[in-house]
Amino acid sequence: MITGSVESPFRHLVPLGAENRWSDLIATLIELDPKPVAALLGLGDSPQRVSVHREARAGHRDRVDLLVTVEGEQRCVAEAKVLSGLGSRQLQRYRDAFPDVAHHVLISPERLPLDAPRSSGWRSVYWEDLLRALTGSDNPWVAHTASDWLSCAEQAVPQLCPDTRWNDLEPGEAFVIALRARMAWVHRRLRPPPGVDHDLVSSSAGQSWVARLHTPARKAGYLVFAEAEERLSVRSYPKYAGDPNWGSPMGPSVKVCLMQTDVRTSAGFDWAYLHALWPVMEAFRQDWVTSPAKPKAAHDRAAWERMVAAGGPRHLGIGFGENQAKQRGQCMFGARFQLRADATLAEIAAELNATTRLLLDLAAVPYVDGARQLTSDAVRGSR
Numbered sequence: 001m002i003t004g005s006v007e008s009p010f011r012h013l014v015p016l017g018a019e020n021r022w023s024d025l026i027a028t029l030i031e032l033d034p035k036p037v038a039a040l041l042g043l044g045d046s047p048q049r050v051s052v053h054r055e056a057r058a059g060h061r062d063r064v065d066l067l068v069t070v071e072g073e074q075r076c077v078a079e080a081k082v083l084s085g086l087g088s089r090q091l092q093r094y095r096d097a098f099p100d101v102a103h104h105v106l107i108s109p110e111r112l113p114l115d116a117p118r119s120s121g122w123r124s125v126y127w128e129d130l131l132r133a134l135t136g137s138d139n140p141w142v143a144h145t146a147s148d149w150l151s152c153a154e155q156a157v158p159q160l161c162p163d164t165r166w167n168d169l170e171p172g173e174a175f176v177i178a179l180r181a182r183m184a185w186v187h188r189r190l191r192p193p194p195g196v197d198h199d200l201v202s203s204s205a206g207q208s209w210v211a212r213l214h215t216p217a218r219k220a221g222y223l224v225f226a227e228a229e230e231r232l233s234v235r236s237y238p239k240y241a242g243d244p245n246w247g248s249p250m251g252p253s254v255k256v257c258l259m260q261t262d263v264r265t266s267a268g269f270d271w272a273y274l275h276a277l278w279p280v281m282e283a284f285r286q287d288w289v290t291s292p293a294k295p296k297a298a299h300d301r302a303a304w305e306r307m308v309a310a311g312g313p314r315h316l317g318i319g320f321g322e323n324q325a326k327q328r329g330q331c332m333f334g335a336r337f338q339l340r341a342d343a344t345l346a347e348i349a350a351e352l353n354a355t356t357r358l359l360l361d362l363a364a365v366p367y368v369d370g371a372r373q374l375t376s377d378a379v380r381g382s383r
Contacts, residue, residue, distance in 0.1 A: 010152040016082055023065045023080045027052040029134050033142045036133040040125050041076045042103030058097035076103040081114050085202030091120050111157040112184050160185045162346035167249040169241030176237055179230050180209045187211040189349040192356045207234035215359050218367040224359045225259040225332055228252040228352055251341035257319050257334030266321040266331035267299045271307045274333055277362050278316055284358045288335045293317030
């Protein structure tokens, strides 16, 4: 069930796609009355002479959204997000630029959250929490503005429940926001066991959002990794739901892969190690998509062919190779399964929670020297 529609005229002042306007307005409200948000931002008990610097320089090229000072002392660095994701090492760069500031805060919508990694030194605060606090301001304009803004923000994002179906979008509903809200709902219901981390990130293409689960593999430099993302190509994302000229949601595709980290090429990926993980994957579920993998880089195709010659299935090897390694320092290959387009959000969350058991089983598979094993297996397979 989905409720709520965007009707408040306040949306013209702070539309979801205008993050700078959100940052400008929150800076104005904080300067006018910082007391209601002092605890959320770490400004002290009774902050005086509070100033908010917008687009404060944070290194050679970076600028942080909000730098809050109290009586001339820098107290809080805040990065404000609405629809955009985090750039590579963005939070780390900003923390390095302001190492002596006590509070580093990542602001995002409650139903479109970006969670700061636990080890980052940042903490997450929701826009709605800031606005709820500001509705209690002694300044009437601040209180009324925060109240109208809060109402608008709550209407702009669909309200979802466990029985909401992935592909049940309303005519006229913003397609990208609707799917991101669904993935965010699922992500917040993930309950991975100790040893398995999870996060929610924007895809490298920038339109869809990806819920990820990962845990260290037995071999150093590798993770066992699962990620869920809407199967419809981001190039096919319509602006609004219900447009007959565009595709409808196809349902989340779940990749289960071996990821190699801190690399600049996929040429050294251990395909034999991936092959050794396959029996555990095959035993765990039988609905893997069987379309053949098609690695793009020549060295990845050659390694995949050797793995297949050694007995690996042709559909083992989907993922991201050379380009991802160059751009993000990672490459990953594995297999995928497809969830129904009409699955409920509760069903999708349950599937991903169950997948954490597979990740732990894969992480427990002993590592052997993959290159030598794969070569000998390929030779035996050719005889």
